[in-house]
Amino acid sequence: MTDTETLRAHIATVLARARDRTHTLTDAVDETDLIAQHSPLMSPLVWDFAHIGNQEELWLVRDVGGREPVRADIDGMYDAFQNPRRDRPQLPLLRPDEARDYTRVVRDKVFDVLEANALKGHRLVDEGFAFGMIAQHEQQHDETMLATHQLRAGAAVLTAPPPPASRAPVAAEVLIPGGPFTMGTSTEPWALDNERPAHAVHVDAFVIDAAPVTNGQYLGFIEDGGYDDPRWWSDAGWRHRRTENLTAPAHWHPDPGGWLYTRFGVTRPLIPDEPVVHVCFHEARAYARWAGKRLPTEAEWEKSARFDPATGRSRRFPWGDDEPDETRANLGQRHLAPAPVGAYPRGASALGVHQLIGDVWEWTDTDFHGYPGFTAFPYREYSEVFFGDKYKVLRGGSFGTDAVACRGSFRNWDLPVRRQIFAGLRCARDPRPGEAG
């Protein structure tokens, strides 16, 4: 096969993988459930479904392919900026069977476009970028739909094998030496605009937790009265804690025998060595303060994940440049839960930090901004309109993130009050005197 044929085959594989997952998430429930809004924070599943097809039509059929529109009449309805999530149930949305037909027609045309396109010659298609962007877009909506499933009331409809057990002890903390490292990327072909360009960043020596904070550790914060002690919370965090009456992560329930946790319709005792999930930024920050630590900055997180002290270069992933597989990271909804600490020793970074990729998104203490030299591509609404001090950066992906939408440079962002996403945390701190060598 030529390089272009190999690239076409790879694109076809990732597009098919995304669509299989979209079907798994939408076939699992009946029509009523697809149309219902399960939370004002979320779209009806059928909106996400048709929106996936509409974005694919706009970028790949019309823009890259230069083909006639399939359904130009629905563009406005599926424009995320024109229609906030809370308003989407009132729109005259495509019915589930119409959404299935529409997405299939679009996908058939995309495979024609893929066969005809040289995948080089201009930036939108070089190395298959637009196809990779659309595969990532579908997988990101699949993760959002998985979050909608977690908010949905009723019996369990999704099944998956449990994540692997812990197979190696993990140190409590790792010292990361001070000095420069390369943050972001200029070479990753499907990296999005906000990950670019690669640039040198000096980071002072710091200490980071070798694993995400677990349910058991977080329980210590609750039992110590952490939710009732304003010392640990920022002013905004404390106001939010009180207004929303937060007392524990979302989906936790107190029980005479200990805390229970409801996950995708199944209620079970909390698993102590599993990373905590469904905490907002304010809770993550309060936990870190209580623990005598802080959240890492985004640069600290990325240096822990990518910096290879032997070569001085930044890796694509913590373990190296190879694509993720099931021995290295818990990604892609292969399991419906984060894996316990120590489950992926082969996925550790060069500096010895575990489970940075997969399991839970990790809140950082950094606002979402463009890197020095940022240019919006292919449109301002992808990232640039979100830059500012409203959004906090999250890193590393969750068990619900697909490998195509996850790498050492990948950046996610959300409001500090959000906790329907699969987000947890790990802590960092400044070295103590003498500790930094």
Ligand SMILES: [Fe+2]
């Ligand atoms: Fe979207």
